[in-house]
Amino acid sequence: xxxxxxxxxxxxxxxxxxxxxxxxxxxxxxxxxxxxxxxxxxxxxxxxxxxxxxxxxxxxxxxxxxxxxxxxxxxxxxxxxxxxxxxxxxxxxxxxxxxxxxxxxxxxxxxxxxxxxxxxxxxxxxxxxxxxxxxxxxxxxxxxxxxxxxxxxxxxxxxxxxxxxxxxxxxxxxxxxxxxxxxxxxxxxxxxxxxxxxxxxxxxxxxxxxxxxxxxxxxxxxxxxxxxxxxxxxxxxxxxxxxxxxxxxxxxxxxxxxxxxxxxxxxxxxxxxxxxxxxxxxxxxxxxxxxxxxxxxxxxxxxxxxxxxxxxxxxxxxxxxxxxxxxxxxxxxxxxxxxxxxxxxxxxxxxxxxxxxxxxxxxxxxxxxxxxxxxxxxxxxxxxxxxxxxxxxxxxxxxxxxxxxxxxxxxxxxxxxxxxxxxxxxxxxxx
Amino acid sequence: xxxxxxxxxxxxxxxxxxxxxxxxxxxxxxxxxxxxxxxxxxxxxxxxxxxxxxxxxxxxxxxxxxxxxxxxxxxxxxxxxxxxxxxxxxxxxxxxxxxxxxxxxxxxxxxxxxxxxxxxxxxxxxxxxxxxxxxxxxxxxxxxxxxxxxxxxxxxxxxxxxxxxxxxxxxxxxxxxxxxxxxxxxxxxxxxxxxxxxxxxxxxxxxxxxxxxxxxxxxxxxxxxxxxxxxxxxxxxxxxxxxxxxxxxxxxxxxxxxxxxxxxxxxxxxxxxxxxxxxxxxxxxxxxxxxxxxxxxxxxxxxxxxxxxxxxxxxxxxxxxxxxxxxxxxxxxxxxxxxxxxxxxxxxxxxxxxxxxxxxxxxxxxxxxxxxxxxxxxxxxxxxxxxxxxxxxxxxxxxxxxxxxxxxxxxxxxxxxxxxxxxxxxxxxxx
Numbered sequence: 003x004x005x006x007x008x009x010x011x012x013x014x015x016x017x018x019x020x021x022x023x024x025x026x027x028x029x030x031x032x033x034x035x036x037x038x039x040x041x042x043x044x045x046x047x048x049x050x051x052x053x054x055x056x057x058x059x060x061x062x063x064x065x066x067x068x069x070x071x072x073x074x075x076x077x078x079x080x081x082x083x084x085x086x087x088x089x090x091x092x093x094x095x096x097x098x099x100x101x102x103x104x105x106x107x108x109x110x111x112x113x114x115x116x117x118x119x120x121x122x123x124x125x126x127x128x129x130x131x132x133x134x135x136x137x138x139x140x141x142x143x144x145x146x147x148x149x150x151x152x153x154x155x156x157x158x159x160x161x162x163x164x165x166x167x168x169x170x171x172x173x174x175x176x177x178x179x180x181x182x183x184x185x186x187x188x189x190x191x192x193x194x195x196x197x198x199x200x201x202x203x204x205x206x207x208x209x210x211x212x213x214x215x216x217x218x219x220x221x222x223x224x225x226x227x228x229x230x231x232x233x234x235x236x237x238x239x240x241x242x243x244x245x246x247x248x249x250x251x252x253x254x255x256x257x258x259x260x261x262x263x264x265x266x267x268x269x270x271x272x273x274x275x276x277x278x279x280x281x282x283x284x285x286x287x288x289x290x291x292x293x294x295x296x297x298x299x300x301x302x303x304x305x306x307x308x309x310x311x312x313x314x315x316x317x318x319x320x321x322x323x324x325x326x327x328x329x330x331x332x333x334x335x336x337x338x339x340x341x342x343x344x345x346x347x348x349x350x351x352x353x354x355x356x357x358x359x360x361x362x363x364x365x366x367x368x369x370x371x372x373x374x375x376x377x378x379x380x381x382x383x384x385x386x387x388x389x390x391x392x393x394x395x396x397x398x399x400x401x402x403x404x405x406x407x408x409x410x411x412x413x414x415x416x417x418x419x420x421x422x423x424x425x426x427x428x429x430x431x432x433x
Numbered sequence: 434x435x436x437x438x439x440x441x442x443x444x445x446x447x448x449x450x451x452x453x454x455x456x457x458x459x460x461x462x463x464x465x466x467x468x469x470x471x472x473x474x475x476x477x478x479x480x481x482x483x484x485x486x487x488x489x490x491x492x493x494x495x496x497x498x499x500x501x502x503x504x505x506x507x508x509x510x511x512x513x514x515x516x517x518x519x520x521x522x523x524x525x526x527x528x529x530x531x532x533x534x535x536x537x538x539x540x541x542x543x544x545x546x547x548x549x550x551x552x553x554x555x556x557x558x559x560x561x562x563x564x565x566x567x568x569x570x571x572x573x574x575x576x577x578x579x580x581x582x583x584x585x586x587x588x589x590x591x592x593x594x595x596x597x598x599x600x601x602x603x604x605x606x607x608x609x610x611x612x613x614x615x616x617x618x619x620x621x622x623x624x625x626x627x628x629x630x631x632x633x634x635x636x637x638x639x640x641x642x643x644x645x646x647x648x649x650x651x652x653x654x655x656x657x658x659x660x661x662x663x664x665x666x667x668x669x670x671x672x673x674x675x676x677x678x679x680x681x682x683x684x685x686x687x688x689x690x691x692x693x694x695x696x697x698x699x700x701x702x703x704x705x706x707x708x709x710x711x712x713x714x715x716x717x718x719x720x721x722x723x724x725x726x727x728x729x730x731x732x733x734x735x736x737x738x739x740x741x742x743x744x745x746x747x748x749x750x751x752x753x754x755x756x757x758x759x760x761x762x763x764x765x766x767x768x769x770x771x772x773x774x775x776x777x778x779x780x781x782x783x784x785x786x787x788x789x790x791x792x793x794x795x796x797x798x799x800x801x802x803x804x805x806x807x808x809x810x811x812x813x814x815x816x817x818x819x820x821x822x823x824x825x826x827x828x829x830x831x832x833x834x835x836x837x838x839x840x841x842x843x844x845x846x847x848x849x850x851x852x853x854x855x856x857x858x859x860x861x862x863x864x
Contacts, residue, residue: 003474010467017460029448036441040471043434051555051565061698063554070559073698076658078835101561105703108559123494124482128501128539130532130561133582134482151564227507228500229725267492269503272536273718277711284704284735292738294660304715305725309740 003044011037053154057083057110066153067110079291086155088290089183089192091115093165093174093208095141097129097270098222098231099198101279101369102130102286106156107149109287113157113183114149117174119141119164129272157183165207175211194286195219198279202249209244212236213324218289222282228269231278232301233285240411241298242314245321276290277302434475442468484585488514488541498541499582510722517586519721520614520623522546524605524639525858526572528560529662530629531651532710533717535562538580540718544588544614545580546623548605549573550595560703588614596638606642625717626650629710633680640675643667644755647762649720653713659700662709663732664716670759672729676752694832708733732850757810 014037018030051066059071073079081431090111092099095118103114118141122132136144144158149158161177181191195217197208205221212219221244223236236243281300288294298313316329442465449461482497490502504510521542523530526549534545549572567575573591582590592608594601612622626648628639636652643650652665652675667674688855712731719725729744747760 003471006467006471006474010464010471013460013467015463017457018465020454020457023453026448026451029444029451033441033444033448036437038442040434040437040441043437051558063556066555066558066565068556068698069701071661072698073702076700078658078660078700095465096742101707104561105707108703110559124497125494125499127497127583128541130535130539134497135582152558194788218490227509228504229509267499267503269507269509270500270502271718272539273711273715276532276536276707277715280708280711281738284702284708285738287702288736295738297738300738304484305719305799307712307716307726307728307740307742309738311738349560420484 004041005138007037007041007044011041012160012429035036051151051154057086070109079293084291085287086109086112087184088194089113089115090286090290091117091178091192093117093195093197094199094204095145095277096120096126096198096200097272098224098279098282099196100129100131100141100145101276102196102198103145103149104152105279105283106286107153109283110153111156113159115177116142116145116158116160117163117165118145119162119170119264125267129270129275137369165211166203171207174207175215178211178215178217190215190217192217193290196282196286197221198282205244209236209293209322213238213243213322213328216328220282220285220289222278224269224270224278225275228274229304230302231274231298231304233278233282233297234299235285235289235296237327239316239330239332242316243320243322243325243328245325246317247314248321254304274302274304277304435472437511438468438475467554481678482582482585488517501540502660510724513722515722516718517543518615519625520544520546521717521721522548522609522623522626524548524628524848525630525635526576527551527631528557528562528703528706529655529710529713530627531560531572532707533564533627533629533714534576534580536710536714537717538584540714541584542587546608547573547576547591548594548596549576550593550601560701560706580726582786591826596642597634602638602642605638606646609642609646609648621646621648623648624721627713627717629713631655636675640667640753641755644669644674644753644759647759651713651716651720655701655705655709657699658706659702660735661733662705662735663730664709664713664728665730666716666720666727669756670747670763672760673747673754674751674756674759676756677748677754678745681683705733705735708735719751765856797819 011034014030014034015307018027021027021030054066057067057071058065059068059074061068061072072080088111090106090113092103092106092114095103095116099116099118102256103116106114120141122136122139122141122144124134124137126132127134131148132141132144133148136147139147140162142162146160149156159177161173163173165171165174178190178192178195179214181192195208197205197219199205199208199222205223208219208221217236218235218237221236222232224231237242239380281297281302285296285300289296296312299311301308301310303310316325316332318326318329320326320329445461445465445468449458452461485497488498488502489496490499490505492499492503493772502513505513519542521537521544523534523537523545526534526547530547530549534547537545553567553570553572553573553575555565555568558565562577562579563575564574567578570578571593573593577589577591580587590608592604594604596605598604609621609623609626614622626639626643628636628650630636630639631654636654639650639652642648643818647669649666650829652667653663655662697854712728712733716727716731720727728742730742732739732741734741747756747763749757749760751757751760
């Protein structure tokens, strides 16, 4: 528009020069003023935010990352800027997926991969993100438009396709495998997949892809009555996959498409979807940047503001072959995991020991002292190292007591072999 | 812009007529073409959604309210359309307030009153709602621009002022008292005030206004380290007001402004603020439309996904005089409240009794029958009325067993007095 107006101005100037009659100059002057005003109006049309090379922690009004980099100063995140290295795929850009994409974009995520095949409708306006003027656009195009305006630093890849078709699934798989953004030796080309779809079939497709690629992902969903939702972390082989515990309706072989009735639409609310998107991306940030505790499953029941949590182990009879393979690998890798955990614990212990010379707090108004957990307790309340509060008794012996059976009159007996153990057992039974 | 272009075209036409030299007509024609192109470009600027007279439940892509009206069919809300009668005031249009405003706008709230004095900065871009092209605008103006584009049915009133100044407080009070939108006999002109401010001083001002007006409000807040937040319902006289339990730093007389250090900014995240806004507006909808349970206090601790709840009674020694007055009124109105509650319970009981003749479910594939809780159980599994599943035993006797002690050989003994009880106890000890 500004180019057109500039040319218009040139036209007027050259016309003025060719005019022999000076009485017409006033008319030209007037048009020139109009063009000036139009240029001014055109300039008030939004200019885009420029790209930022490095994330700065500087506290100035013009720094879009100052409030995020402050997470480091507050001791929440060790290195916030690492977020630029991560790729997150979001499948389904609806009421939850679009808001999740906006949150990650505003957080300055490195790269977002967006998948959807739907178009924006006025009927979507009761949820956040899409605007009425985007009606008719594909959700992927509309999302790219809005997200690139908000933060041009984020690399956006959009795929207008249905992942439940053969062709769609192939493109979905190869897009996840593409490692050009951040070269790494192991795994896929993304750090996390977020499933924000609205049906079981699509969830099973995401599950299949992630099981095949050994790709950690997060599930999200909102109930048909719009007042409940959930998020779930799925690590192939380690946690239950989406096929490990199928819903009753699926287990009984009913096609879910027959459940949808003509002319009936599910309810939805921007509140429930906003909360679910917020919980999903918060756990994504915890997972990527390594702070807090990532919830394995978190429900949101809005009528009573109830937030159930749980964890699910994989099902050894899972119907998904790729899941069974990941489960086998996970079991085989146990010794390596244990060794790594032990090494980490030892490193931390030695770090703590060397740091132990320096007092953490100089002031100690309340005379608080730290007791070493490994030191045997000097308490007189009994021989158990973890004494219970007064009035409580143990129904079962503690795990420690199980490992060190102390038959009466036989304290400090060392068990050398299985025979020895059997003899002790016989002695106990004879009592 | 279109008006300017139209006038430009008129200028060109009149200039053409005054030109004696026809060789110059080509230049005019060219400019006319430019103006046509510019008019076309200007028209491609988004068209706005038209207003909707009635909320329809019709399931068509073009109905912005279909997913909300579905809440009625799902049995969640009795009458969703009532939302158009309600007025909600939002104080502070920042990371929480702006998202709360967008959610209520998309839900089709009747009227929104917005209060803020700040301007949009690039440093706000890590939270939802505001866009980079709005930098420099007041938050109220930017919010009205975005919200009216999203839903022109909502009546928006914006106040660019600081409620903690004398003049600002006066305007704030009179705007809350204005009843022209929905005439009602009692209370103020709004149904709920949402406090989304970021400092104690402003919260105390909202508290003062709501105590004076006997106005129910909701508090919201996000911690300085960005990973926790809360919402709280405050009903003057009935629950604790914001001055009933002041934070330690305020109680010890420290000016909170001295706590802010130069060059240090608080951290913030779109996730935490989105979750808090979602919980706030979900409870607003429950409060206005009368469904579910409105939480008196709900916390969000994102590191562990922990959601504490609690309720706080008003402090009879509260420092706020208006709060004490509301407390007095609340106690005086107790007999009237009790009578109303009793009448409601009786009406519901009689409605349930008359409805009892009609079976709720006609199909009964699984032969489910209802057992009257008052009827003694005919089970043969023991005398206890709540038998445990096989394999489980009770550690402590159930409350029923405590009430009916059954010493061996003394079944069906009726205890007449304390003497009798002592004799039975002696007999037991002698065993």
